[in-house]
Amino acid sequence: MEVDDFQSDTESFLSWLSEVGVRINPKMVLKDLRSEGEGRGRGVVAAADFEEDEIVFSIPRSAVLNVQNTMPGCESSSSTSTLSSMPNWLALTAAIISQGQKPHSKWAPYLAILPQQLDSLIFWSESELSELQASTVVTKIGRKSAEEMFSQHIEPLSLPGCTNEMCHRVASIIMAYAFDIPEDQETKQQENETGATEGDADELVSDDGEEEKTVLSMIPLADMLNADAERNNARLCCDNEDLEMRTIKPIAKGEEIFNDYGQLPRSDLLRRYGYVTENYQVYDVAEISSQFIISELTNGPLNTPEGDILAPLTLQDAKKRTALAEREDIFESSYDLAYSGPGEPAIPDELLAFLYLLLLDNDNLNAIENSQSTLPSRSKMGTELVGQVLANLLRLREQEYVTTLEEDEELLQAGNLKHRTRMAIQVRQGEKRVIRAAILEASTFTANNKRMRIGQEPKLPAGGGLNQNGKRRADDHTNMKKGRHR
Ligand SMILES: C[S@@+](CC[C@H](N)C(=O)[O-])C[C@H]1O[C@@H](n2cnc3c(N)ncnc32)[C@H](O)[C@@H]1O
Structure with a gap:
């Protein structure tokens, strides 16, 4: 005009x-x-x-x-x-x-x-x-x-x-x-x-x-x-x-x-209104889907904080635990991570509870299933294992973005970006920051692992599984997926 x-x-x-x-x-x-x-x-x-x-x-x-x-x-x-x-x-x-x-x-x-x-x-x-x-x-x-x-x-x-x-x-x-x-x-x-x-x-x-x-x-x-x-x-x-x-x-x-x-x-401001400003960054969210979580936990074994190896969940077991999560009303197809505030953690209770159910040992799982016990308080569900596994999952989720947070920051600083490209980078940069904040929060989980399904599993030979950085071992060819797509 x-x-x-x-x-x-x-x-x-x-x-x-x-x-x-x-x-x-x-x-x-x-x-x-x-x-x-x-x-x-x-x-x-x-x-x-x-x-x-x-x-x-x-x-x-x-x-x-x-x-x-x-x-x-x-x-x-x-x-x-x-x-x-x-x-x-x-x-x-x-x-x-x-x-x-x-x-x-x-x-x-x-x-x-x-x-x-x-x-x-x-x-x-x-x-x-x-x-x-x-x-x-x-x-x-x-x-x-x-x-x-x-x-x-x-x-x-x-x-x-x-x-x-x-x-x-x-x-x-x-x-x-x-x-x-x-x-x-x-x-x-x-x-x-x-x-x-x-x-x-x-x-x-x-x-x-x-x-x-x-x-x-x-x-x-x-x-x-x-x-x-x-x-x-x-x-x-x-x-x-x-x-x-x-x-x-x-x-x-x-x-x-x-x-x-x-x-x-x-992300929503851009979708609905077509603009973003820095002032909205406090409301940024990042999502992790239950499908992503299940696929990672069924695909390969995990290293535990103690150095044990946690065998992958079978699809059938994952299904049973997901059904229980649905019954307990904590199952969501996707979980929102946000910045923590007073009384508001970055990791929602429902996500924590879902991971807890996925990592719980069979005896305690059956007790919840048979209604002999209930899900414990948030602090008890935040076990060291749940924190470690969640941090690994979040690192993998972050790697689904093609660029790193640091690369996005450089791009934004360098300038010379088209208007839409700049807004897109601000959105993805914000989501990665939220994921990093959630990883930090997950690494503060220290509750006891005694109800977790470590030690119940047959020990797997070394060579499989996610290492502490959430990356698959190089020799695990069948499980290699979702890397960076440069
Ligand atoms: C309700 S209208 C506001 C009036 C609009 N500025 C106009 O000239 O028609 C909403 C639109 O205004 C723009 N807008 C609103 N607040 C903005 C802001 N803080 N920065 C940039 N654009 C903004 C966006 O294009 C948004 O879709």
Whole structure:
């Protein structure tokens, strides 16, 4: 978009906001922030000091773009009922596409300022995605399943000129811009009178414990606020007739006014919003899947801290222990590792318990299975063996990434990186740091190994197994896998 278009679109948008009844505090400005960082686009900045709990702007509910407000414009009652029966995000996608095709849509000046291009992961090429290496975020993009939904729900609406790419663009804007707001009193009352219920609206629990319906909505101007982890200083308040953006702390003149997108790891921030900043790194997570753990423990013998060799689990034994983990409600297909905080370890209890069950001796395993005993406390499950095996598994998990943490740090320092490549490196670097922190935590486990399945196993000849660094011995050809792929 030309610079002039950007500015003139902002101006048309601002005059439209006033036409539709949006009241803007003169102490705020909608600013072009593109020169302050790639992807920053427009943002809201304080032009004078704000106190805490001041209104930055207020928006009448009639200006909100959602399925309810666009329905009266729907050509036929059959499309009205079709929209109501769709998943929320798809119905809103259809409503926005349909408004975009109307030259005189009430929301035209608003739609004109929504981005044509986004950096969310769904728009990345295969080669750009490969920079994320072993990050599991790549498996969560969901392009194919979204397209199945488009063909099931949007195609039958026969919206002229509607393509998959258009649907992806609109659905991604919804993911990055839309708000879930509680249904307004009037609609609620109408529904109570007619007994109508809305499709699959998300539900919140209201103060009085009643489930409260929410409506996925595009809220002009409210969605012009950027976000940056803990720097949020305003929030959307839906308690009054108009929706209000209110400050939650004093904001000094010149400061940007930030909303809160949530405490997201950078992988998810990139997937959903197409940007990352260093301020989100405290929320980074790394994942280790149970499939990876089982495959490593069944594939080869392990060296124990005492130098004993722990025979690999048979597939049947692994299955039995996994079934027990499921029964004990600690089995997850993938476990999240995060930075530790007060009372929050890097290694989740469920992962610790799963490894404990995989490494427990048969007598104690049977006792849990027969409900003669239960899983012990976290400190007792953190045995030296569990810590050692987990540290080895985590080292192997780290080696699934093509580059090392140190190499990523060098790449970031060297600069000259394309915007998407830089963001991908920041994500994978963050995940490796989390894995390293979890390895350190695992190496502090010191509980007694007496219930562990060491010593029960027939001793294996030297030459097999993982060494202390988690690497397979060079002569173990059959078990060589998952090395670095340079
Ligand atoms: C709700 S919109 C905010 C308004 C947006 N800046 C615009 O001009 O349309 C969310 C999008 O803004 C951008 N964004 C928000 N916060 C950002 C930040 N701290 N740094 C860079 N981009 C950001 C991302 O592209 C994100 O998908």
